[in-house]
Amino acid sequence: MGYCLLKACRLLCLLLTLPLRLAEVFGLRAAYKRFFPLLAYKITFSYNHKMHRMKKELFRNVCGFAKSDGSLRLLEIGCGSGANFQFYPYGCTVLCADPNPHFETYLKRSMDANKHLTYEGFLVASAEDMKELDDESVDVVVCTLVLCSVRDVKLVLKEVRRVLKTGGAFYFMEHVVSKPSTWTFFLQQTLDPLWFYIGDGCMITRETWKDLESAGFSQLHLKHIEAPVTSVIRPHIMGHSIK
Numbered sequence: 331m332g333y334c335l336l337k338a339c340r341l342l343c344l345l346l347t348l349p350l351r352l353a354e355v356f357g358l359r360a361a362y363k364r365f366f367p368l369l370a371y372k373i374t375f376s377y378n379h380k381m382h383r384m385k386k387e388l389f390r391n392v393c394g395f396a397k398s399d400g401s402l403r404l405l406e407i408g409c410g411s412g413a414n415f416q417f418y419p420y421g422c423t424v425l426c427a428d429p430n431p432h433f434e435t436y437l438k439r440s441m442d443a444n445k446h447l448t449y450e451g452f453l454v455a456s457a458e459d460m461k462e463l464d465d466e467s468v469d470v471v472v473c474t475l476v477l478c479s480v481r482d483v484k485l486v487l488k489e490v491r492r493v494l495k496t497g498g499a500f501y502f503m504e505h506v507v508s509k510p511s512t513w514t515f516f517l518q519q520t521l522d523p524l525w526f527y528i529g530d531g532c533m534i535t536r537e538t539w540k541d542l543e544s545a546g547f548s549q550l551h552l553k554h555i556e557a558p559v560t561s562v563i564r565p566h567i568m569g570h571s572i573k
Contacts (some may be wrong), residue, residue, distance in 0.1 A: 364432050366530045371411040371436040378413055380558045381503075388503055388568050389557050393419040395499045403450075405468040405493060407457045407486070408476030409433070412440025417446050420446045427453040427460060427466070430530075442548050457486040466495045474503040479531040487545040494573045501570045502545070505563040506554075507535045517562050525562070539567050547571035 378385070396402040402422040406414060410425035410433055418424060424447050426437060431454045441449050450512050457473070468510055471490045480486050490500050508514035518534045525534050539552060552569040 363430055363530065367411065367430060367433045367436055370433075371439075373411040374411055377559065378416075384555065385414065385503070385558070385566065388501060388570075389408070389414070389417040389472075390469055392422075392499075392501065395497070397421075397469065402470065403468045404470045404472060405474040406489070407460070408473060408480075409437065409452075410434035410458060410475075412444070414472060414474060415440050415444040415447060418444075418447055421448065423448045423450050425450040425453065425463075427455050427457070429454065429456045443485070444538060452562070456480070458482055458489060460489050463493045465492055466498075468493050469495055469498050470501065471498070471500045474501075474506065477502070477504050477541075478533055478536055479529065483536070483538060483541040484545070487541060491546060491573055496573055498573050499570045502542070503568040504536075504538050505534065505557070506538050506565050506567050508565045512555060514561055514564060534563060542567075542571060547573060 352548070392404070393402065396419075400421075402419065403425065404418060404422050405425045405427065407427045409428050412426070413472060426449070428437075434452055441447075449470060451462070457476065471488075471494055472489070477483050477486065487500075494500060507518055522533060524536045525532055539554070542550060542552060549572040550569070551571065552567055555566045555568060556564050558564075558565040
């Protein structure tokens with residue numbers, strides 16, 4: 331009975347997204363990509379307020395991966411509007427990458443508000459293909475709320491390992507699918523087709539921890555948490571892995 335109800339609700343959601351699918355076919359999603367950075371910028375304030383303690387915990391040991399001279403080159407993929415800048419250690423050099431060029435306006439606002447960092451630039455590139463970056467060229471890679479919307483998580487993690495120096499670290503914080511037989515799981519499975527369009531490609535049913543476990547890092551420090559956010563994206567994973 332529960333399985334049939336889930337299928338029926340998901341089918342209804344798919345039907346409701348039909349106009350959005352048609353809009354994508356006719357290229358109207360490109361217009362939403364111009365609007366989405368503003369929406370993400372506004373949401374960032376609320377998310378950071380709720381997740382402040384957890385983000386501080388996540389990034390507390392980033393400076394431990396600095397070079398012997400104290401310098402630290404950090405790449406943030408899917409940087410968005412720069413929501414993580416306030417948590418990075420003083421003086422580190424930050425290189426930003428995002429496939430959506432319309433984030434740059436809001437990114438500059440975050441740069442102006444976080445003068446304790448040095449900014450190397452803004453690279454418009456997908457996380458699956460960062461060919462502009464050399465092998466083993468960064469000390470730390472950061473990715474938060476990004477692996478939910480990339481096309482190929484495994485390929486992204488392969489790129490992360492390529493650009494990371496040996497001994498470097500990859501920091502992540504992502505919402506993931508809930509445990510089966512929970513109401514959150516039911517909501518995620520039902521709303522996933524609609525969420526994909528509202529969240530500009532975001533998927534709420536991914537088991538991202540499995541990709542991290544099989545990515546080939548020498549160490550993986552990962553924990554599952556219940557984030558103090560809306561129930562459909564409450565299940566999170568956070569941690570870091572070492573190349």
